[in-house]
Amino acid sequence: MKNFSLSTLLRENIKNIRPYSTARDEYSGVALVNLDANENPFGAVDGSANNRYPDPYQTPLKQVVAQIKGVPANQIFLGNGSDEGIDLIFKAFCNPGVDTAIICPPTYGMYSVSADINDIRCVSISLTEDFQLQTEKIMQAIDEHTKLIWICSPNNPSGNLIKRADIEHILNNFSGMVIVDEAYIDFADEPSWTLSLAQYPNLIVLQTFSKAWGLANIRLGIMFASKEVIAVINKIKLPYNLNGIVQTLAQEILEQHASIKDIFVRDILHERAWLVEQLQQIKTVQKIYPSDANFVLVKINDAHALYLYLVANGIIVRDRSKIELCEDCLRITIGTHEENVLLVEKIKAF
Numbered sequence: 001m002k003n004f005s006l007s008t009l010l011r012e013n014i015k016n017i018r019p020y021s022t023a024r025d026e027y028s029g030v031a032l033v034n035l036d037a038n039e040n041p042f043g044a045v046d047g048s049a050n051n052r053y054p055d056p057y058q059t060p061l062k063q064v065v066a067q068i069k070g071v072p073a074n075q076i077f078l079g080n081g082s083d084e085g086i087d088l089i090f091k092a093f094c095n096p097g098v099d100t101a102i103i104c105p106p107t108y109g110m111y112s113v114s115a116d117i118n119d120i121r122c123v124s125i126s127l128t129e130d131f132q133l134q135t136e137k138i139m140q141a142i143d144e145h146t147k148l149i150w151i152c153s154p155n156n157p158s159g160n161l162i163k164r165a166d167i168e169h170i171l172n173n174f175s176g177m178v179i180v181d182e183a184y185i186d187f188a189d190e191p192s193w194t195l196s197l198a199q200y201p202n203l204i205v206l207q208t209f210s211k212a213w214g215l216a217n218i219r220l221g222i223m224f225a226s227k228e229v230i231a232v233i234n235k236i237k238l239p240y241n242l243n244g245i246v247q248t249l250a251q252e253i254l255e256q257h258a259s260i261k262d263i264f265v266r267d268i269l270h271e272r273a274w275l276v277e278q279l280q281q282i283k284t285v286q287k288i289y290p291s292d293a294n295f296v297l298v299k300i301n302d303a304h305a306l307y308l309y310l311v312a313n314g315i316i317v318r319d320r321s322k323i324e325l326c327e328d329c330l331r332i333t334i335g336t337h338e339e340n341v342l343l344v345e346k347i348k349a350f
Contacts, residue, residue: 001202019235054244082221101148131158154184159291184293186212
């Protein structure tokens with residue numbers, strides 16, 4: 001990381017901000033009586049303990065996540081999906097109307113959406129035709145206002161891992177923050193970038209429990225970074241960004257059912273191989289891009305018309321045929337075997 005300084009990179013108002021704090025931030029342990037937060041002391045209407053505010057820093061849950069992920073708890077932020085983390089990164093580092101971020105389309109759409117919401121201009125450096133970084137063009141696009149570079153690996157919608165050497169080159173030669181979004185890393189045969197956090201203070205890694213863990217409904221995302229970066233993110237997050245029901249449920253699942261995640265991954269990879277084999281036998285399929293994720297990007301004749309046909313038959317895939325480098329492509333999530341069989345039948349019928 002070239003001339004990296006977290007203090008220089010942060011927005012001035014963020015460096016000086018006094019975060020909202022509760023009385024419970026001022027002591028440790030369990031209180032005998034809580035009369036500080038104007039809660040209903042008699043319980044919730046359903047008789048549960050939901051009358052009390054949740055732990056604002058999710059301490060017990062973070063300890064479980066730290067053990068599973070092999071990252072210290074003070075280097076972990078838990079949010080309302082990865083999208084909360086994306087928004088907070090823009091808020092921490094980018095001055096609205098002044099600073100810029102680099103994205104590499106085709107990629108996850110929330111980077112640009114969140115940038116727009118925060119009035120941050122995105123500089124687009126397209127991926128190559130095989131969906132890899134144009135590293136030199138990225139480096140040439142950096143100027144004094146470039147604060148962030150967003151890299152999705154495995155990439156969405158193409159599904160492939162980004163070459164590690166290219167990411168390392170950017171980390172070593174950029175003084176801003178490099179965010180590696182690993183939402184699909186559990187399906188890839190490559191170690192997580194969390195193993196490199198100690199080496200790169202300008203690295204932020206995003207992950208999620210929505211994919212391999214099968215917990216999309218509870219909206220639980222993870223940010224890994226240096227303890228200094230996480231401390232900044234904790235300063236600017238909403239006081240109770242994760243409700244207590246999610247915290248309790250997630251902790252129970254991670255403690256009791258962690259091994260099931262590996263079974264899910266195994267079954268999804270098995271179904272992915274089966275689906276790819278079936279699609280390769282369909283004449284209208286032009287190309288199936290290599291995938292390190294729980295989906296495949298498929299180039300096929302009349303992709304948009306096929307998409308509409310599938311919708312009419314109750315099958316929803318993602319039409320990517322109008323975005324750069326994905327012309328005539330559908331992104332297909334790997335379903336159950338029964339769902340995949342039905343999908344193949346309908347494509348053949350079309």
